[in-house]
Amino acid sequence: AFLQAVLADESFIAGDVSTSFIDEHPELITTRVSKDRGTKLLTWLADVTVNQPHGEGLGLVRPSEKLPEVDLNAQPTPGSRERLAQLGPEGFARSLREQTALAITDTSFRDAHQSLLATRVRTKDLVDVLPAVSRLTPELLSLEAWGGATYDVALRFIGEDPWERLGQMRQALPNITIQMLLRGRNTVGYTPYPTEVTDAFVDEASAVGVDIFRIFDALNNVDQMRPAIDAVRQNGRSVAEVGMCYSGNLLDPAENLYTLDYYLRLAEEVVEAGAHIIAIKDMAGLLRAEAAYTLVSALRERFDQPVHLHTHDTAGGQLATLLAASRAGVDAVDAAAAPLSGTTSQPSLSALVAALEHTPRDSGITLDNVFALEPYFEAVRALYGPFESGLPAPTGRVYHHEIPGGQLSNLRQQAIALGLADRFEAIEDWYAAANRILGRPTKVTPSSKVVGDLALQMAAADVDPDDFEQHPEKYDIPDSVIGFMAGELGDPPGGWPEPFRTKILAGRHRTLTQEELSDTQRDTLSQQGRDRQVLLNHLLFPGPAKECEAVREQFGDVSVLDTRDYLYGLRVGEEIVVDVEPGVSLYVELEAMSDTDERGMRTVMASLNGQMRPVVVPDRS
Ligand code: 3PY
Numbered sequence: 074a075f076l077q078a079v080l081a082d083e084s085f086i087a088g089d090v091s092t093s094f095i096d097e098h099p100e101l102i103t104t105r106v107s108k109d110r111g112t113k114l115l116t117w118l119a120d121v122t123v124n125q126p127h128g129e130g131l132g133l134v135r136p137s138e139k140l141p142e143v144d145l146n147a148q149p150t151p152g153s154r155e156r157l158a159q160l161g162p163e164g165f166a167r168s169l170r171e172q173t174a175l176a177i178t179d180t181s182f183r184d185a186h187q188s189l190l191a192t193r194v195r196t197k198d199l200v201d202v203l204p205a206v207s208r209l210t211p212e213l214l215s216l217e218a219w220g221g222a223t224y225d226v227a228l229r230f231i232g233e234d235p236w237e238r239l240g241q242m243r244q245a246l247p248n249i250t251i252q253m254l255l256r257g258r259n260t261v262g263y264t265p266y267p268t269e270v271t272d273a274f275v276d277e278a279s280a281v282g283v284d285i286f287r288i289f290d291a292l293n294n295v296d297q298m299r300p301a302i303d304a305v306r307q308n309g310r311s312v313a314e315v316g317m318c319y320s321g322n323l324l325d326p327a328e329n330l331y332t333l334d335y336y337l338r339l340a341e342e343v344v345e346a347g348a349h350i351i352a353i354k355d356m357a358g359l360l361r362a363e364a365a366y367t368l369v370s371a372l373r374e375r376f377d378q379p380v381h382l383h384t385h386d387t388a389g390g391q392l393a394t395l396l397a398a399s400r401a402g403v404d405a406v407d408a409a410a411a412p413l414s415g416t417t418s419q420p421s422l423s424a425l426v427a428a429l430e431h432t433p434r435d436s437g438i439t440l441d442n443v444f445a446l447e448p449y450f451e452a453v454r455a456l457y458g459p460f461e462s463g464l465p466a467p468t469g470r471v472y473h474h475e476i477p478g479g480q481l482s483n484l485r486q487q488a489i490a491l492g493l494a495d496r497f498e499a500i501e502d503w504y505a506a507a508n509r510i511l512g513r514p515t516k517v518t519p520s521s522k523v524v525g526d527l528a529l530q531m532a533a534a535d536v537d538p539d540d541f542e543q544h545p546e547k548y549d550i551p552d553s554v555i556g557f558m559a560g561e562l563g564d565p566p567g568g569w570p571e572p573f574r575t576k577i578l579a580g581r582h583r584t585l586t587q588e589e590l591s592d593t594q595r596d597t598l599s600q601q602g603r604d605r606q607v608l609l610n611h612l613l614f615p616g617p618a619k620e621c622e623a624v625r626e627q628f629g630d631v632s633v634l635d636t637r638d639y640l641y642g643l644r645v646g647e648e649i650v651v652d653v654e655p656g657v658s659l660y661v662e663l664e665a666m667s668d669t670d671e672r673g674m675r676t677v678m679a680s681l682n683g684q685m686r687p688v689v690v691p692d693r694s
């Protein structure tokens with residue numbers, strides 16, 4: 074009866090339905106809401122509660138309940154951040170090279186969830202644990218916490234502004250450096266941007282919170298990285314870590330491209346371009362233990378810069394690689410919290426810290442403190458279950474197809490979409506064939522996408538790769554492949570595959586038009602602050618930036634919601650507390666839900682700070 078009364082209520086009936094936004098965003102709900110923040114958030118919660126896009130989320134624990142007990146009144150021990158401020162980037166790199174302890178970067182905040190959970194981990198889950206991390210593991214070299222796909226995904230899928238994420242992480246982590254992954258001239262996108270954009274992006278990222286920039290180019294072309302390296306070096310306070318993407322197996326006598334010599338020559342260019350730190354970026358997890366020993370020994374013998382090793386544990390053996398590199402003198406390595414480690418992610422931080430304990434290269438990190446943080450990350454992983462990549466165990470097939478960690482999980486999802494879920498090994502074979510046909514380029518965003526696009530195209534049409542290579546003119550060719558062959562990503566390390574390239578490009582002309590920046594845009598890019606951040610969002614990801622703003626307009630700042638509520642909605646009788654800002658909380662309780670009416674709508678009765686608020690949402694479930 075109460076529901077009936079509410080349904081008849083004037084104000085409820087007046088809540089008309091806006092359509093234009095919904096036409097573009099059918100995934101979003103249609104009720105027009107009052108402008109107040111609580112009602113907007115309630116609208117999001119009501120929609121998720123009715124439609125359960127990710128299921129009920131039964132039995133899931135809030136990660137905040139799993140935070141270790143830490144005295145938050147105690148100041149965190151000074152760490153790498155203070156060291157960088159004191160020594161400057163050159164001195165910081167020198168001290169890294171001189172220290173005996175193996176330095177460790179924790180990737181749980183970026184690459185680990187990019188590689189396991191489709192980059193979906195939200196700001197709240199990243200920030201809430203940082204006060205504990207800063208006090209329990211202050212010996213970490215850095216937290217890799219920004220860049221790569223996180224920028225795009227925050228705007229596109231999470232309704233979050235990446236700059237706000239960075240600022241919040243910075244505030245919560247005063248003593249450990251924050252590291253980001255920068256795709257050279259592509260910054261955090263998929264195509265090259267003008268130098269002004271790179272400069273502004275790096276300057277803004279550094280001002281808001283990034284200390285160490287790991288820069289790479291998908292084809293190991295140092296010229297493509299130079300603007301980013303220059304931009305990082307320019308401000309005098311940031312560290313330029315320059316990556317060499319690793320492919321093949323340098324110990325294999327049959328390897329004629331990605332040899333030790335190749336990497337030493339590349340390292341020379343990287344150092345000459347101004348790298349403070351040399352990174353080995355093993356994005357697919359191909360670097361075997363003994364090869365790591367050989368490569369790291371040679372790099373440290375020839376160069377003064379510290380060497381930082383990044384790998385993915387796809388085949389399951391990469392702890393051995395980290396330890397072999399450690400014996401060869403590698404200065405720093407990457408690992409992830411155990412619950413977010415393994416397979417397409419990095420090796421386990423606990424296993425690494427334990428392996429080094431009481432050895433000359435003891436990391437200095439307290440093992441008990443590392444595993445004290447694990448229940449939190451375990452709860453986070455469970456919460457994001459719907460975004461799991463579906464790789465249940467290590468796979469040795471990576472040595473054959475060389476698919477990078479992040480892409481392997483993506484491709485599995487794409488295979489499902491193509492109806493080839495039960496033939497993933499065939500997709501892997503097509504990927505390996507595409508790799509060979511395209512001349513064995515290094516494969517990492519965005520060159521990995523080119524190879525993946527070709528593989529999926531051949532898979533969808535069930536093409537014989539040899540016939541494709543001989544007669545590409547007979548087949549549809551993905552745009553990205555034509556662009557790649559036209560040199561849009563630069564020259565690949567092994568040169569161009571001929572006559573394949575000539576056949577592909579015959580009769581096709583592509584002219585890349587790059588939009589000119591306006592004077593106003595240039596002006597905005599020259600000054601640090603919110604306007605510049607918003608402009609960068611729109612320059613890098615025009616569509617997603619608009620979508621994110623539309624989500625904000627309709628639902629408010631959803632980043633304040635707990636992930637369990639954000640993804641799975643409310644349960645009848647349960648009260649949740651939403652801290653919208655320090656000192657301001659909303660108390661929300663779901664009282665009842667109506668059945669679906671003849672218009673396909675359901676009314677969610679919830680109380681907001683004790684007041685009943687009916688919200689009507691379309692039932693799409
Ligand atoms: C990215 O570019 O996002 C990567 O993680 C590359 O390895």
Ligand code: ZN
Nearest residue numbers: 184356383385
């Ligand atoms: Zn990686």
